[in-house]
Each structure stands twice: as C-alpha cells, then as structure tokens.
Amino acid sequence: MAALPQLGLRSLTGPIPDKTVMWVAVSELEDPTPFLEGGELLLTTGMRLTPANAAGYVSRLVGRGVAGLGFAVGVIHDAVPGELLAAARDQGLVLLEVPRPTPFIAVGKAVSRMLAAEWYEDVTRAFQAQRTLTRAALTGRDALVARLARLLGGWALLLDPSGGVRHAEPASAAGRAAALAPELARLRRSPNAHGQDSPSASMALSLPGEHIVVQRIGLGGRPRGFLAVGTRAPLPHVAHTIVGAAVALLTLQSETPRSGRDLRASLAALLLGRPGDAPAAPRGPVRVMACTGGTAALDALESDPAGARCPALPLEGRVAVIVPDEVSGAVETLLAGTGRVGVSDPVYPAARDLPAALRQAEDALAAAARSERRVLRHSDLPGQGLLGLLEPGPARAFADALLAPLRREGLVETVRAYVAANGQGEAAARALGVHRHTLRSRMRKAAGVLGRDPDDPAVRAELWIALAVASSGDGAIGHHGDSQSPTP
Secondary structure (H helix, E strand, O other): OOOHHHHOOEEOOOOOOOOOOOEEEEOOOOOOHHHOOOOEEEEEOOOOOOOOOHHHHHHHHHHHOOOEEEEEOOOOOOOOOHHHHHHHHHHOOOEEEEOOOOOHHHHHHHHHHHHHHHHHHHHHHHHHHHHHHHHHHHHOHHHHHHHHHHHHOOEEEEEOOOOOEEEEEOHHHHHHHHHHHHHHHHHOOOOOOOOOOOOOOEEEEEEOOEEEEEEEEOOOOOOOEEEEEEEOOOOOHHHHHHHHHHHHHHHHHHOOOOOOHHHHHHHHHHHOOOOOOOOOOOOOOEEEEEEOOOHHHHHHHHHOOOHHHOOEEEEOOEEEEEEEHHHHHHHHHHHHOOOOEEEOOOEOOOOOHHHHHHHHHHHHHHHHHHHOOOEEEHHHOOOHHHHOOOOHHHHHHHHHHHHHHHHHOOOHHHHHHHHHOOOOHHHHHHHHOOOHHHHHHHHHHHHHHHOOOOOOHHHHHHHHHHHHHHHHOHHHOOOOOOOOOOOO
C-alpha cells in the first residue's frame, strides 16, 4: 500500500506497513465481510456508519483479514468519524483518508498496476532463477543444490531414496536429515491399484523459526530421491516456482540411468538419424528394442547385469534400447515384464543402420499391440521372409529408384501409411493424424510423381517391398546366419 499516498491518501493510523493488498473492494454495507476473502483494501463513504457501530464494524474487518480501510471524506462525512479512528487504532486496522477529488476507481487502478508490477517482478525473478539453476545443473547436481540454497536464502538438502544425504548446503544442514526421515514415508508411496501416482508429491513442515518444504524427485513409482529446503519465513509463491524448477532439473538428471548415460547422448543421435560428432556405439551386432514400459523399463535395465550394458533412450510413449545380440534374449524377457516389446533384426551399429533398426522395432511394437502379444520380432511380421530371398544390391537399387520422387516431395510417410492400411484412406489418415481430404490430396500428388496409381494392388505391392527394403537396411536383406561383414 506504500504507493497509494500518491493519490493523496493519508494514513490516519501511523506509518503504512509493508502489507500486500490482494484487491480493492467498495462497499457501503454495515457488514461487508461475507463478500470479502481477506487481503482487500475496502473503500467506503461511511453511509451506514454511526458512532455506535464503528467498533463492531472495525472488528469484523480485522477478523476477516482486510488489509486496510479507505474512508472517503466530503461525501457523507466531512471528516473521518472519531469513533472509527479510535477503533482502527485500538484494533490495528490501517485507516486511510481518501480526499474528495480522488475517485474510488483511481484507487482500484493504482492497486491493479501495483499487482501487475509485482506479478511481472515475480515472473522475472523466477525466470532468472531457472536460468541460473539450469547453468548450475550443467556442472552437477551438487552445484544446483548449492545455488538453490543461495537463491532462497536458506539451506537445501538432496537426499537419496532411503533418506541418506547426497549433498547438503551448507554442510551443517546435513544434521536435519534425521529429523526428516519419519516424514519421508508418505512421499515413498507407490502408485495405487489404478496405476495413478500418490498425491503426496510434496509436504511442508512448520517448526519454531523454520519452514521446510520437501519434494520427491522422479516421475512416478519409487522416488529417485528427495529435495528439502528450509527458510526462516514461509516460501512465497515465486520461491515455490524456483524449488519446482530445481526438482524438475534433478528429476531430469535422475531419470537418466547412471550406467551408459554418456553413451546414450551420442546414441540418441544415431537412433534418430543424426550422427553428431564421433558418437560412441557398441561393437558387434545389436538389436534395437522398443518398449512401452517407460520408467519401469529404465529401472529394470539399470538393476539387471545384462540390462546395464544396454543404452536406453526415452522417446515419446516408448523407450528405445540398443541391445548386444548375445544378450537380446535376456533383455527381451526383462523388458517384457514392464510392457510390450518390439525387436529389430540384428544390425551393426552404424549411423545408417540404427535408424532403420529403430523403425523395425517400432513396427514390431505396433504389430504387437494390434495382436495383443507381449513380444514381437520384426522378422516374424508378415512378409519379412520374402525380403530374405532378395539380393541386397538390386533390391536396394530398386527401392531407391522407386522412392526417390517421394523423398523429394516429402511423401514417403504418407505412402507408407497408405500401403500399411491396404489402400484404406480413412485408416491411413487416422494413422497420420490428418484429415482424409488432406490424405487424398497427398496421394494424388504421390500418384503424379510416381507415374503410377497406388490404388493398383500390384503398385502397392511394389511400394511395400521398396518401403520394407528401405526400412530394413542392407543387413536384413539376403542375410543368412552371421556371415555378413560389419558395415563400414
């Protein structure tokens, strides 16, 4: 309320405290409190105020938590009634005199501008803090926790799933971990029978001279750890936002299994067809597996000796895993316990072959979902035996020549969906997430650049073979046993 005197408002109860005004309300009711929430600056002309009811009026406002009372003079009363002023002083209510030239709407606009400025300041502070935390996170989680403690002006503790201290800032804060241990149980609860997360993702504790907030780290299931922060005063809203940003960064770090973390970053580029700078990759033949198990799949891999050898990449709705061929059976079983699994044919982990293997795994995963099978290998999909009869060189040349015009026009995925739907436009449009008219327009364009009609079954058969050859890569065509040499 400190800016309000600019409007000519005069405090009659001493210096205006640094008090937050949530809104401005105007009322001439003898008891306006049923229509207030607390935190308002209430404006009135005192239409119904009398010497007898002044003390009760002030008492009701104080009980409701009103931030202050603005009394307009020169309208009903020439001056603020003495009984009202005495009651305000006795009960600790801020009382402002509003001069006759100052309309109530001007006061409302001033408070609105103040609130907007405070909101912008909070957003700016939160944004700057998030950038600071992100830079700290690049150095490591300990640096992130230290930076968070400094931003909040308090202490911060990073705890492991059992409640043990991973990092304390300052170091003396480690002694608070023992007191928090009994409170962590409700944050460890597993998802309920419907697979929903427990609602207890955070908790707040108020102790003498200290306010503590604890949040769990992790996306669901068992927590990856806990973050506890403590300050002398309750955290304001912007501070909760900053703590949430820290938890998000710590969750991002913790959801990446420690084994193979650096390898995953480079293999992600290979799987997605973007080789990057000298990515590391396993030696020898591998299979790519696509699994719907999510976090449970990552946990299973990290806790199993065979799975720990397998870099995994979380993608939208699935996890892609690169598995050395010699442990593929064990990892299939491991992942099948967490969700459906699609398995590619063996390939050598070259920049050209891994994206094709990922597509094979995803195709097998989609087929597994349709057939309600737990695990499905790409080689077991209908038609894959045919590819083994083709000579690699001529088959690749045929596929490249047929698909070249579609690639130039960006129509390969449209034609792939149309062929997979056996020429059914509605089904292909749904698979692509486009309107049927959009699909029809694209297919007319595809027919034009191909110079042939995709509605002809023979043409669709040729397109299916070409798309299958392109998806499979050279390693899946004419491959018999392990006699193939590694792709250079």
